[in-house]
Amino acid sequence: MSKILKIRNVGDYSQWVGHTDTHPQVSVIDYAEVSPVRHCLNNYSVYGIFFHDEANIDLAYGCGKYDYKEGTVICVAPGQIGGKEDNGEVVNLTGWALLFHPDLLQGTALEKHIREYSFFDYRVNEALHMTNEEHDILVSLMRQIKDELQKKHDALQDAILVGYIELMLNFCQRFYNRQFIIRKLVNSDMLMKFDQLLRDYYEEKIQLTSGMPTETFL
Template sequence: MSKILKVKNVNDYSSYLGCPGPHPWVCVIDYAEVSPIRHSLNNYSVYGLFLRDDANVELDYGCGRYDYHKGTLLCVAPGQVGGKEDNGERVEITGWALLFHPDLLHGFSLEKHIKDYSFFDYRVNEALHMTAEEHDILVSLMRQMREELGKKPDELQNAILVGYIELALNFCQRFYNRQFITRKIKNSDILVRFDQLLHSYFEDKLQLRLGLPTVQYCADKLCMSSNYFGDVIKKTTGDTASNHIRRFVVRFAKNGLAAGETVSQVAERLGFEYSQHFSRMFKKQEGVTPSEYCQRLRS
């Protein structure tokens, strides 16, 4: 049976490392100061940003096993499990960790829009690989937060800490956007595989059993988290993955209509339970109904 450290509060993790902090909802850890440490497989009820500078540290996350590389940032959210099970070994690691509890965000705008930072749901193999400049920016913010945590608490401290956290998250979003651009060739390959997957889906007639392909289905088949997959497609095409699927389905539908199939036959072949659902999607994409499209073909 796996030994899992339940990180219900930020100090559950920092105490495990031997460095409990003064604040109940925020902690900043410099791993160089607490190493060597024991591994831990963690069940998080808090948010965490883990910046690791040591190369080739093996890590479990969910059902996968991956290697960290120097300058890697991993973000976790409540409800996720990650780390490596304690086997008694002590390891020297370098880097930083920022953990903060959702309760810290109550009353601040970040509480409402933290869900917009989709990288919290990326998998470890979709982690952020930072440049030296990006790395230094985040480390500087970590140091400033730790300095603030060392001051006597007052009525503005939480607002200042939340401000630092939001700034760090915005920098992370900027860095991810840069990573999507610098990996554009790889992202184009993902788009090709996405289209091949959609072709195979309909060729194998999976739509008759499973309905239309979903973003989650495609992401799973391409071994990506749905958030990362959706972000890659948006950055590569300028449109959402779900719209890409709908456009693909409409292209398929047009081929059938042009070949003489009725609207009902096309809808059934594409896996729609009701032809009006197909007609609604077609009109939303094309601006005309399937029947009007057929009339244009004949005119």
């Protein structure tokens, strides 16, 4: 039976990796400050955004797998399961994690439309792979949220944190859209080449001597 860590709040994950939180509903973790850490397969009741600067880990996500490499972003939502089951291995990681509890969003505009961010959907069958520029943007936002968390709590802090989180989510959506467009263009280019191969095959009447085109020819 799989060992699953229940992440009921941000503190559950922080405790696992050895991080101390300053806010009950938001956590920003710089893995370089807590490594080495052990793997964990998590059942989330919080939202999370994770990326490692150097990683080559086969992670579970829902019923599928992610090949988690450098520059890969994993986004999870409450009710989802993801990670890698603890096998006793200790690994050194560099990168960042942002976790926030749904209660933080109560009464905000983000609460109403957070489900619209496509990358939280289990049906997304590929991870987000960042460019160097995109990586630097997310790291900058992580640092800003971390800096805000270290300030004394006041009446505006939660609103500021939600603002930063929404900004990060919007950037992630932009990056996903960019990746989708590139993938669509690549697929379109492949279809055009495939179509041209078939046209040439029949125009040169190769089918009369070789029969129908095979996978080897294509």
